[in-house]
Amino acid sequence: MAVGSFQFDDRPAGDFNGKITVSVVITCIVAATSGLIFGYDIGISGGVTTMVPFLKKFFPSVLKRKSEAKTNIYCVYDSQVLTAFTSSLYIAGLAASLGASRLTAAVGRKNTMVLGGCTFLAGAAINGAAANVEMLILGRILLGFGVGFTNQATPVYLSEVAPPKWRGAFNTGFQFFIGTGVVAANCINFATAKHSSGWRLSLGLATVPAVIMTTGALLISDTPSSLVERGKIEQARKSLIKARGTGNNVDGELAALVKYSEVAKAARQEPFVNILERQYRPHLVMSIAIPFFQQVTGINIIAFYAPVLFQSVGFGNDSALIAAIILGVVNLCSILVSTGVVDRYGRRFLFIFGGTLMFICQVAVAVVLAAATGVSGNKQISKGCAIAVLVLMCIYAAGFGWSWGPLSWLIPSEIFPMKIRPTGQSVSVAINFATTFVLSQTFLTMLCHFKFGTFLFYAGWIAVMTIFVIFFLPETKGIPLDSMYAVWERHWYWQRFVREQR
Ligand code: BGC
Secondary structure, three states: OOOOOOOOOOOOOOOOOOOOOHHHHHHHHHHHOOHHHHHHHHHHHHHHOOOHHHHHHHOHHHHHHHHHOOOOOOOOOOOHHHHHHHHHHHHHHHHHHHHHHHHHHHHOHHHHHHHHHHHHHHHHHHHHOOOOHHHHHHHHHHHHHHHHHHHHHHHHHHHHHOOHHHHHHHHHHHHHHHHHHHHHHHHHHHHHOOOOOHHHHHHHOOHHHHHHHHHHHHHOOOOHHHHHHOOOHHHHHHHHHHHHOOOOOOHHHHHHHHHHHHHHHHOOOOHHHHOOOHHHHHHHHHHHHHHHHHHOOOHHHHHHHHHHHHHHOOOOHHHHHHHHHHHHHHHHHHHHHHHHHOOOOOHHHHHHHHHHHHHHHHHHHHHHHHHHHOOOOOOOOOHHHHHHHHHHHHHHHHHHHOOHHHHHHHHHHHHOOHHHHHHHHHHHHHHHHHHHHHHHHHHHHHHHHHOOHHHHHHHHHHHHHHHHHHHHOOOOOOOOHHHOHHHHHOOOOOHHHHHOOO
């Protein structure tokens, strides 16, 4: 047995495993489309911030520097206002995701998704019509509230509705739609980049994924757990029958949910206090560590700034956007790899395999950039080296796509007991946004000062997180949500926290 892992292969994956039904597949696909709005935003902001008319209207100082910058290729886009434009969304998202803990418990996962979609829609409309920086930032704050709500509610929704044996695969749908949003946004940026008001279209078109996901969320029913928690037992039964198939007897599963909900209600406390109890230490550590680690893989730096980065390292305007599209497509395809194997080989295998690959790529990017641009970054990079950087980044994006991308949404949504599940997911999303904020706020400055060393910084983190997974993350594949406590009880390190409480 590997350190920190447990084999559950020989045991049936729970009594209420359910089959894959058409209805559960459609429901989960519809729910997962919530990822579209987040992905669209990630993709669009990176591209729009390289569009000359956009910079001219809102950030003229960056444009001035761009035309003067002949000296150091790493520093062209180092502007605090420009990064504030991108990052304001994350601060708003952070606040919203913490609020969403109570909201999803009170109104359900589905309604939180609907609310998130509507808020995002409003933000997209304001951004498309922006006349000044203030409107731009206000729009982004609303977009932030939108993704704060949906990123909190959707992974939990997917984990609660999916049959336990295939929970991993269903949950990767969220990341798949994030990736789809990124690619769609990159393509739109490519098409609009040449028009003087193209940025308006790019930002305004965020209304489309918002309408798609909000309509979808209105059509699905809430999760059985959430309905039981809110005392809607008959609706919960209907939702279960829909998810597990009409031929299946759902009485046992429903009775178990009711029992868990009653236990949770009897011990009802403030969930943000509950989560601090010693018995939830392993869960809490994971809900903080996993999203933090996801961000310090450096993925957003690549995703937000791929076009900027490629321009900085020698690609022209068009080719920088094409490079970003290629990167997005590679990432998207690799998520499907995760969908295919996450419930067969497990989460740990993907984390370790993906992490190793990403580590190698980050180190290699640093070496190529150091060799190609010189230590000061003043040498012009050759086309060949720029392509080498692109290839390495593609392999890196593939590694992310089958490991830290989807699994960082999956793990926090599946490890918590019902009574603090929404809170655990809120903490996780808040940490994700907070880390994204800090990194995006500092990355361009870091790139400007540390140059290729920036990539070594992320490589170091990837090594740390891979070792962390090896020693501390138990395997969760196939375990029904309500039996998840067993993985901690049998873990070489975490058992001391959970056993003492029995
Ligand atoms: C991450 C984002 C990232 C995206 C890239 C998501 O899972 O949370 O921060 O930009 O994947 O596709």
